[in-house]
Amino acid sequence: MSRVASSRAALWQAAPLVVLLAVFFVLPLVLVVVVSVWDYNDYAILPDVTPRNYRDVFEGCLVALPELCVTFKTYLSTLKFCLMVWLSTLLIGFTVAYFLAFHVRSLGWQVVLFLVCTIPFWTSNVIRMISWIPLLGRNGVINQWLQQAGITDAPLEWLLFSDFSVLLAFVHLYTMFMIVPIFNSMTRIDRSLLEAAYDAGASGWQTLWNVVIPLCKPGIVIGSIFVVTIVMGDFVTIGVMGGQQIASIGKIISVQMSYLQFPLAAANAVILLAVVMMIIWAMTRAVDIRREL
């Protein structure tokens, strides 16, 4: 086959993917950006360009400073969740991946234990959220146990439908996204490097900090991007585990859509997208800088 024919064949093979992504991903994103500067009334979208939606999103935000307006408050709360979930999943995910990659020696066991970690990922997220209710509820297992053991007198209310339960559910659902890429990075580390570090007199912690972690950076960054973007746009987990009481950007967008305020929702979506892209950009920079040094 000539080169031209081969590249033409490749184009045809990629065509279904290209068409599906163009129609259901790229075009919708473009439309979100376009519609975000359109006007609307109670029942229709009006194709007149207006800055109204963006103005509405930040209405009163500058005047009210240093008091935070709803938008700023919501972003702050979402960012707070992001940071906590990121730290928790990173620590847990790294430890689990480290155990699998360096302490489980037979490949067979590695595969089995890796599957044990990934199988829950293939089951329903909503069910995995609900399954915390009998454990964390007012009369749940943990409260019963705490009271029987005499540690508390009354049931703890902050266990369920709270910031805590949201954080717990995020960690429960998404630590997988950290384990897989970090484990992947770790399996690529040349074992002789670890021996070299050991021979050169490095302690276990020094090897971990100066050899393993820098070599895991790509995996850590990929996992972090997944976790952070999921938390930034989430509204299902925060909704179910927060008892529909905690605000999030995703929730604001979905509520605005239910009132058919599509342009306003689109403006919020564009801002969310910009924030997410800035975070990703910052994280990918963190890797590249390392490589350049």
Place this chain on the structure above:
Amino acid sequence: MRRPPAFWLLAGFFALFVLFLYGPVITIVVLSFQGPSGGLTFPMQGLSLHWFGRLWEGVGVVDIWAAFGRSFRLGIVVMVLTVLVSLAAGYAFRRRFPGSGLVFYAAVASLIVPSIVVSLGIAVMFRLLDLGVASVGEWLGIEWFADSFTTTAGIYTSGLGAHLTWTLPFGLLIMFAVFNRFDGRFEEAARDLGATPWQTFRHVVLPIVAPSLIGIGLFGFTLSWDEAARSSQALGGDQNTLPLELTGLTTTVTNPEIYALGSLTTGVSFAVILSALLTIRALRNRAAALRAKE
């Protein structure tokens, strides 16, 4: 060789993590067998299939079995499309083609862009499409459009598209991993022996990548079966998928029926995962047996 103390520490941590992963799900499976007078938490008031029976009769106003069927059929369609499209695209990416970098970035972006934004985009697109279709229908003077046209959005249009934006990138990334490790000499050998490109694909490449295709199918089905965020805004009308109905039920149902439903959907997921893993093993064993014969 003796294990260092760090091993036992980390093994303990790992065991706790596994308990954390599976404990809650095991709890609700146990609780779904709660007796008729039992509540949402322990103690168990007897052991029964009462709540499964109630579930069988339907949950309140929601037609849960219709949603079950819709999600299952959609999952199958998503699975088949994900396998076929990812395989073709994976093949394409083994060679450079114009725009390949762009397509790759679009696929990765599709994974990373928050689901709510994708969902909103698809909803907006279909809303504009509906306006277009309705006005064209009116312009042509077709009465049906004025009377009964509601929306072009639905399970197999906007819903299917929303799910594919989520499953296809996974499929593509798995195909990359597969073809990165693929030994091209097998194909060269086939070509040297006079095989056509189709024969090379059918008798050489396909048997080698088959286990991975099962894996992609597994991702395709399970991701679609559980998808809530992307379809949430995109479906239009009242034809919801099971995860969406479930999300709604979390605020209204206050008895173990919801656990029974949870056990059932988890059961379906586990059945799919198990059959996929068994098929992969069977394919591997067959390949090993063939090699041993030679």
